[in-house]
Amino acid sequence: MTIILLVCFFILLxxxxxxxxxxxxxxxxxxxxxxxxxxxxxxxxxxxxxSFYTFLAVPFFILAGEIMSYGGLSKRLVQFVKSMVGHHKxxxxxxxxxxxxxFGAVSGASAATCAAVGGVMIPAxxxxxxxxxxxxxxxxxxxxxxxxxxxSIVLVIYGTVANVSIEKLFVGGVIPGLVVGLGLILVxxxxxxxxxxxxxxxxxxxxxxxxxYESFFTLFLGVIIFGGIILGIFTATEASxxxxxxxxxxxxxxxKKLKLKDLxxxxxxxxxxxxxxxxxxxxxxxxxxxxSIGNVPAVLTSNLVSFSESVTGILGTSLSPETxxxxxxxxxxxxxxxxxxxxxxxxxxxxxxxxxxxxxxPISEAIGMAEGLAAIHFGVMVVANLIIGLVTPxxxxxxxxxxxxxxxxxxxxxxYVLRFLGIMLIVQLMITFIPAITTYLPSFMG
Amino acid sequence: xxxxxxxxxxxxxxxxxILILGSMSLLVAINVFFRFVLNSSIYWGDExxxxxxxxxxxLGAAVSTRENEHYEFKYLVxxxxxxxxxxxxxxxxIINIIAILILGYYSGLVAIQIHSWILPATEISRSFVYGACxxxxxxxxxxxxxxxxxxxxxxx
Numbered sequence: 001m002t003i004i005l006l007v008c009f010f011i012l013l014x015x016x017x018x019x020x021x022x023x024x025x026x027x028x029x030x031x032x033x034x035x036x037x038x039x040x041x042x043x044x045x046x047x048x049x050x051s052f053y054t055f056l057a058v059p060f061f062i063l064a065g066e067i068m069s070y071g072g073l074s075k076r077l078v079q080f081v082k083s084m085v086g087h088h089k090x091x092x093x094x095x096x097x098x099x100x101x102x103f104g105a106v107s108g109a110s111a112a113t114c115a116a117v118g119g120v121m122i123p124a125x126x127x128x129x130x131x132x133x134x135x136x137x138x139x140x141x142x143x144x145x146x147x148x149x150x151x152s153i154v155l156v157i158y159g160t161v162a163n164v165s166i167e168k169l170f171v172g173g174v175i176p177g178l179v180v181g182l183g184l185i186l187v188x189x190x191x192x193x194x195x196x197x198x199x200x201x202x203x204x205x206x207x208x209x210x211x212x213y214e215s216f217f218t219l220f221l222g223v224i225i226f227g228g229i230i231l232g233i234f235t236a237t238e239a240s241x242x243x244x245x246x247x248x249x250x251x252x253x254x255x256k257k258l259k260l261k262d263l264x265x266x267x268x269x270x271x272x273x274x275x276x277x278x279x280x281x282x283x284x285x286x287x288x289x290x291x292s293i294g295n296v297p298a299v300l301t302s303n304l305v306s307f308s309e310s311v312t313g314i315l316g317t318s319l320s321p322e323t324x325x326x327x328x329x330x331x332x333x334x335x336x337x338x339x340x341x342x343x344x345x346x347x348x349x350x351x352x353x354x355x356x357x358x359x360x361x362p363i364s365e366a367i368g369m370a371e372g373l374a375a376i377h378f379g380v381m382v383v384a385n386l387i388i389g390l391v392t393p394x395x396x397x398x399x400x401x402x403x404x405x406x407x408x409x410x411x412x413x414x415x416y417v418l419r420f421l422g423i424m425l426i427v428q429l430m431i432t433f434i435p436a437i438t439t440y441l442p443s444f445m446g
Numbered sequence: 447x448x449x450x451x452x453x454x455x456x457x458x459x460x461x462x463x464i465l466i467l468g469s470m471s472l473l474v475a476i477n478v479f480f481r482f483v484l485n486s487s488i489y490w491g492d493e494x495x496x497x498x499x500x501x502x503x504x505l506g507a508a509v510s511t512r513e514n515e516h517y518e519f520k521y522l523v524x525x526x527x528x529x530x531x532x533x534x535x536x537x538x539x540i541i542n543i544i545a546i547l548i549l550g551y552y553s554g555l556v557a558i559q560i561h562s563w564i565l566p567a568t569e570i571s572r573s574f575v576y577g578a579c580x581x582x583x584x585x586x587x588x589x590x591x592x593x594x595x596x597x598x599x600x601x602x
Contacts, residue, residue: 015538018516020507021545028548042552046560046576052499053492059502060471234478241474264464271463275506276515282503282579283549351517 002294005030009287019351020280023287030290041286048285053237054166055281057156059274060240064221064247065103066266069116071251071258073218077102078120080215087202092128093188096121096135097142097181104146114143114398118405129197134188136406137416140398141424142184144387147349148177148380151225151243154349154387156236158379160281161288161357165376166236167229168442172376176384176431176438183423191419217250230445277350284351288358301362308332329367333432336363337385344389348397352386373439380438384431388424393417452592459509459585463502470498490567497565497575504582511542512589532601539594546590550583 008026013019028041067073078099085091085098096117104113118139125135147154150170159166203211212219225243228234234242251258291297308331312324319327340360343352360382364370369378390398393414403410431437477491510516526534557580561573 012541013519015534015541016518017538017541017545018518020516021542024545024549025541039552039555041548042554042556042576042579045549045553045579046556049496049500049503049575052503053496056470056474056495056499059467059499060474063467063471233482237474238478241471242478244471245475263468264461267464267467268460271467271502271506272509272513272515274467275463275503276510276517278499278503279507279510280517347519348517 001030001034002291002296002299004033005290005294005296019347020283023283027286027290030294034293036293040289044286044289045282048282051160051163051285052278055156055160055278057151057166057237057240058153058277059270060237060244061151061153061156062273063267063270064240064243066270067244067247067251067258068218068221070262070266071247072255073215073221073247073251076211076215076255077218078117080211080219082200083203083208083211086200089197089199090185090189090192091200092121092125092130093135093138093192094185096125096138097145097184097188100139100142101146101149101177101181104143104149104152113146114139114402115405117143118402122406127198128200129195130192131416132406133408133412134191134416136402136408137413137420138184138188139406140396140402140413141391141417141420142181143402144390144398145177145180145184145424147387148173148180148384150174150229151236151240152383154353154383155379157277157281157350157353158357158383159236161284161354162361162375162379164379167232168373168376168445169379170226170236171230171445172373172380172438172442173383174441176380176427179430179437180384180424180427183427184420187419187423191416217254221246221250230441232445280351280354284354287355291358297359297362300359301366304332304335304363305366307335330433332363332367333381336360337428337432340382340385341389341392344386345392345395346389349383349386349390352389353383356382356386373442374435376442377435377438381428381432384428388421388428391417391424392421455585455588456512459505459512463506463509466498466502466505470495470502473498493565493567497568500575501578504578505585506582508582508585508589511546511586535597536594539590539597543587543590543594546583546586550580550587553579553583 005026008029009022012022012025017025024041028038031038031040069075078095081098081102082091082095085094088094099121100113100117103117118136122132122135122139125138126132146152150173152170152173155169155173156166158164159169221243224246225234225239228239228242229236248258248263252260305328308328311331312319312327315327340356343356347355361370364375364378369375390396393399393410399410399413399417403413406413473488473491473495477488477495480491481487507516553576557573557576560576561571563572564570565572565575
């Protein structure tokens with residue numbers, strides 16, 4: 001049954017059938033083969049709808065992000081970041097990274113972030129003397145890392161599927177996200193150090209003050225969302241709805257860039273983005289259920305555990321049981337890291353999460369990472385891991401978008417992408433093996 | 447399909463989505479206001495938001511079908527051309543239509559069988575919630591068949 005399910009799924013996937021339909025048809029075929037009543041197709045998709053309340057945060061954050069772009073809130077944010085650090089030799093790469101993280105957090109889609117920020121920053125950086133291929137590689141890599149910074153849509157999806165606190169995932173993603181961003185800035189600093197860069201003029205204090213004043217309402221939105229969630233005033237869903245109303249109010253009445261007649265267009269495009277995701281979730285729930293009928297997650301977990309045992313067995317029995325247990329966990333996590341990287345290379349992050357999470361959750365149980373803060377650590381690790389796949393040459397899907405936005409060849413970008421990937425992999429290992437990076441902040445929450 | 451009919455369907459679906467997402471955001475935000483400022487919440491608020499989300503999902507999926515915006519794995523298609531591309535496109539259309547028919551049929555069955563179950567707060571039948579799926583499938587089917595026919599015409 002499992003073989004039929006997976007073969008059917010991958011054939012349809014390669015035929016470019018929408019992933020949701022691949023899941024539907026392959027599940028039905030496998031269920032019919034196993035003699036399960038096919039009405040389960042209807043029942044399981046319907047059952048997934050009950051989990052949609054937490055998912056409500058997704059359309060709201062998408063909507064808030066779109067309103068912010070239209071209402072001029074995002075632009076002021078980039079302007080503010082630019083006035084603070086733009087005059088440094090490595091200023092613009094830093095602006096690109098920080099803006100991508102801020103923008104990626106709300107838009108949730110790395111491709112959209114890369115297009116939005118890259119479209120502005122790649123030409124600007126080229127003017128200053130950065131190679132176009134370098135700037136495009138940076139836009140691609142930094143565009144993906146926003147998925148770790150709250151309010152990240154990807155983390156909401158993980159929380160919905162894995163049934164983990166979204167608020168804690170948000171807070172847990174902060175430090176890992178900042179560390180990756182810092183890593184990217186460091187790599188670009190190393191690059192710009194050796195090049196002739198035309199620096200931007202330093203902003204005067206009054207200019208900084210002006211851009212701070214102009215972006216104040218945008219920054220304050222971050223305070224409302226993040227403060228509200230970390231203090232336990234809002235749930236993520238409530239915070240997202242407040243963000244929509246706040247952004248619309250500021251855009252309409254304070255900055256006056258947003259027009260009432262723009263609203264239907266914004267609502268429609270957000271609704272479309274949401275539906276593509278939530279429809280996928282409905283079908284993925286059926287697929288996950290079929291996988292579990294076929295016992296796939298359990299078999300995979302036990303195989304992985306026995307693999308780690310055989311490896312530690314080779315290493316000898318002279319080690320203490322505690323060290324052996326840690327070693328086993330390390331091996332399982334490494335295998336998991338590599339597999340997730342490969343999945344992320346081929347499939348966009350949202351569908352990848354929906355396919356992967358039901359399979360890896362039993363693994364998290366086997367290594368004692370299914371409860372409490374460890375579950376948060378596991379979630380952030382999985383998401384961070386899949387992100388890297390998005391920019392791994394030659395197939396990472398965000399690379400394609402970036403090469404189109406920056407009008408360069410993926411091959412020409414590759415040397416720079418590899419440098420950024422290097423640091424992303426190092427940070428991934430840190431996230432995986434130093435739990436405190438993720439769990440320190442959420443440990444203050446109730 | 448008749449151009450005017452298609453336009454009417456397009457417009458209706460678009461405006462339904464706009465209204466659903468708009469009212470959903472307002473509803474949840476107003477509920478937050480009630481909870482924190484007036485210390486009482488609208489008891490049916492969360493439930494209605496959830497029902498709206500379900501409708502948004504399946505009507506939106508129809509719009510995604512119309513605009514080819516479902517998540518896909520897009521690597522093979524660029525390499526095909528001529529006859530192989532044609533064969534591939536036709537088989538893809540047929541597979542999509544089969545998938546929509548399957549989902550529509552079984553979700554329709556569930557929606558009918560579940561009609562006597564009611565939602566706790568609003569006391570409406572659950573058929574109203576799960577009915578979104580078969581209805582969305584009807585629109586998905588219309589769009590898929592329409593794309594199929596226009597691809598056949600184009601290939602002649």
